[in-house]
Amino acid sequence: MSILNYQNLTLTYNEQEILHHIDLIIPRNQITVIVGQSGSGKSTLLKATIGLLSDDAKITEGKILFKEDNLLKKNLDGYRGKKIGVIFQNPLTYFDDYQNIEEHFYESLHTHFKYSKKQSRKIAIHYLKQMGLEETILNKYPFELSGGMAQRVMIALVLCLQPSLVLADEPTSSLDVVIQKQILDYLLNLKKQTTFVFVTHNIQVARYIADQIVVIKEGMIVEKGNVETIFNAPKHPYTKSLLRKEKNNAPI
Numbered sequence: 001m002s003i004l005n006y007q008n009l010t011l012t013y014n015e016q017e018i019l020h021h022i023d024l025i026i027p028r029n030q031i032t033v034i035v036g037q038s039g040s041g042k043s044t045l046l047k048a049t050i051g052l053l054s055d056d057a058k059i060t061e062g063k064i065l066f067k068e069d070n071l072l073k074k075n076l077d078g079y080r081g082k083k084i085g086v087i088f089q090n091p092l093t094y095f096d097d098y099q100n101i102e103e104h105f106y107e108s109l110h111t112h113f114k115y116s117k118k119q120s121r122k123i124a125i126h127y128l129k130q131m132g133l134e135e136t137i138l139n140k141y142p143f144e145l146s147g148g149m150a151q152r153v154m155i156a157l158v159l160c161l162q163p164s165l166v167l168a169d170e171p172t173s174s175l176d177v178v179i180q181k182q183i184l185d186y187l188l189n190l191k192k193q194t195t196f197v198f199v200t201h202n203i204q205v206a207r208y209i210a211d212q213i214v215v216i217k218e219g220m221i222v223e224k225g226n227v228e229t230i231f232n233a234p235k236h237p238y239t240k241s242l243l244r245k246e247k248n249n250a251p252i
């Protein structure tokens with residue numbers, strides 16, 4: 001059964017077509033990984049899903065169905081967070097520099113679940129621990145975090161709301177391989193309750209976590225399939241060249 005269904009999605013930036021007639025089904029409780037070279041439209045697809053496109057973007061055709069709801073016709077404030085979590089490519093730009101990490105957790109957990117400060121702190125500590133982070137990070141402000149720490153805090157912030165769908169744009173790109181594996185294993189365990197759409201440049205990450213791999217080139221899906229098919233019997237020349245180029249990524 002699908003949780004997300006893109007039907008003929010077509011999008012322009014400044015009237016130039018960037019996504020062309022995207023048809024894609026995201027199956028529930030699976031990890032779908034979108035791969036493709038820089039500029040192929042991966043982030044745009046995620047941003048369109050959750051209504052975070054810039055003003056110069058326009059969706060000219062199509063639908064994005066989340067369960068039965070066409071997201072393009074909805075006020076997405078009611079979806080972000082509890083129903084659909086979003087892990088951004090550059091987390092630091094989304095944090096509030098005047099709030100420490102504990103306040104970020106409290107604001108989010110209180111808004112969505114009315115949790116108290118004490119309850120929020122307990123939940124925050126649990127999720128930070130899964131990310132390999134100590135409780136002391138709660139007192140820090142975003143500008144005090146390294147890129148890798150910020151990524152891990154953001155993942156914890158998103159997951160603590162237990163969304164049924166998580167959109168993740170290069171969520172582990174700043175992490176060293178040991179931490180990356182720990183977090184990927186944790187995400188794999190969450191599949192029982194959550195569906196992931198995961199964008200990455202790292203073909204080894206895709207191989208490790210994906211159920212479905214979607215290859216996107218210049219705003220078009222050129223190939224999709226399960227990990228075995230894409231890695232062992234890729235059909236499209238672009239998929240073959242991506243696999244060749246990225247084969248030197250460190251194995252997970």
Ligand SMILES: Nc1ncnc2c1ncn2[C@@H]1O[C@H](COP(=O)(O)OP(=O)(O)OP(=O)(O)O)[C@@H](O)[C@H]1O
Pocket residue numbers: 013014018036037038039040041042043044045054056
């Ligand atoms: N706000 C914008 N206005 C105009 N063009 C944009 C805007 N954002 C992205 N683009 C263009 O749209 C295309 C797709 O960009 P997008 O960021 O979705 O690609 P991507 O596959 O996610 O790339 P990367 O892997 O580098 O993040 C690129 O040609 C990019 O230059």
